[in-house]
């Protein structure tokens with residue numbers, strides 16, 4: 001391991017060796033096909049080669065490694081389960097999940113770059129767009145030649161997107177778009193934005209807004225202590241004239257954005273387990289190598305309790321998402337089932353990151369290990385795409401039949 005101290009005196013472990021090994025306590029690999037395992041190994045190698053050597057440095061500087069957008073396209077990380085005829089992967093939902101798991105094992109921000117593009121930009125264009133829109137945008141989004149973002153959240157409407165005030169007014173062959181979106185992943189670098197806005201009847205419509213349209217700006221949000229390697233911004237619309245040809249014709253209402261969120265939440269359910277596996281892997285190795293009171297700290301029962309609980313939770317989460325994947329492949333995964341898995345994976349991953357930090361002692365707060373970066377990232381992952389509590393309410397409503405949101 002090299003110590004690359006930089007000019008700020010900050011320890012820069014950009015050349016840190018990535019010693020990660022997968023963890024499969026219940027032989028879940030036996031439930032996976034050769035294609036799944038191939039996809040996993042390919043993305044794992046790519047992450048070790050392209051992400052691990054640079055990620056601490058980029059996260060430290062709160063800078064997005066923009067050069068990875070193209071690489072993510074090359075490994076098929078954008079819309080892996082969308083059809084091959086549009087340049088996408090044509091894989092199944094388990095492959096999509098495994099790819100997200102491996103990317104997030106590297107960094108939640110890198111996984112976010114990919115899942116926004118695939119699930120929140122490409123998926124709505126595929127599902128609700130015209131054939132012309134599909135052909136125009138999907139192949140270029142699949143390669144990373146175009147970057148997209150998804151605008152649903154507003155400054156005053158986060159968990160309650162139905163209250164949005166961004167709106168469109170009919171103006172002949174175009175709509176005039178006004179309003180603002182907040183917390184938008186990829187927005188400052190995006191070529192296009194899939195934006196959700198209310199029409200004059202109050203119905204939510206999806207539009208493809210292109211960079212360069214007059215009145216459309218994308219200021220960056222600074223000061224994040226989480227997802228620092230992912231770029232986040234606003235979308236501001238001041239009388240933007242959006243041609244009617246850019247409206248997604250095949251959906252009206254909140255079910256449009258919510259179905260995209262289901263697709264993305266499914267990926268997060270897998271992805272967060274990747275971050276948990278990385279924390280566990282690092283903690284396990286540290287517990288075998290770090291000696292205190294004359295023996296490796298892994299020999300102490302309190303350390304074993306932490307590690308045993310971590311691998312138990314990882315294994316339970318792996319089984320949950322595998323089953324969710326088989327349901328998704330059969331077109332039977334419900335939004336409420338996806339909510340349960342998203343909430344569970346994020347929650348256990350954050351707990352595991354905190355326990356792993358303790359096992360690493362003081363070293364756990366440094367960028368010599370990935371723990372603190374994962375822990376900070378997971379605070380966002382727990383919150384975006386529906387907060388921890390919102391997903392609990394979704395499960396509560398599903399089992400009781402009562403809506404406790406309002």
Ligand SMILES: Cc1cc2nc3c(=O)[nH]c(=O)nc-3n(C[C@H](O)[C@H](O)[C@H](O)COP(=O)(O)OP(=O)(O)OC[C@H]3O[C@@H](n4cnc5c(N)ncnc54)[C@H](O)[C@@H]3O)c2cc1C
Pocket residue numbers: 116149150151152153157158159160182183184185186226227232380383384385386387388389390393404405406
């Ligand atoms: C880094 C980052 C990237 C993001 N990327 C995107 C993106 O690309 N596109 C996009 O559209 N959005 C994005 N988001 C926004 C994200 O989805 C929202 O932050 C999230 O939905 C929560 O909304 P909020 O932050 O406004 O919190 P609020 O909705 O204000 O919630 C605050 C708290 O109140 C609780 N709460 C709210 N309503 C209820 C209720 N009925 N009952 C009980 N508790 C309740 C919540 O659980 C939470 O704890 C991103 C956010 C972050 C931080």
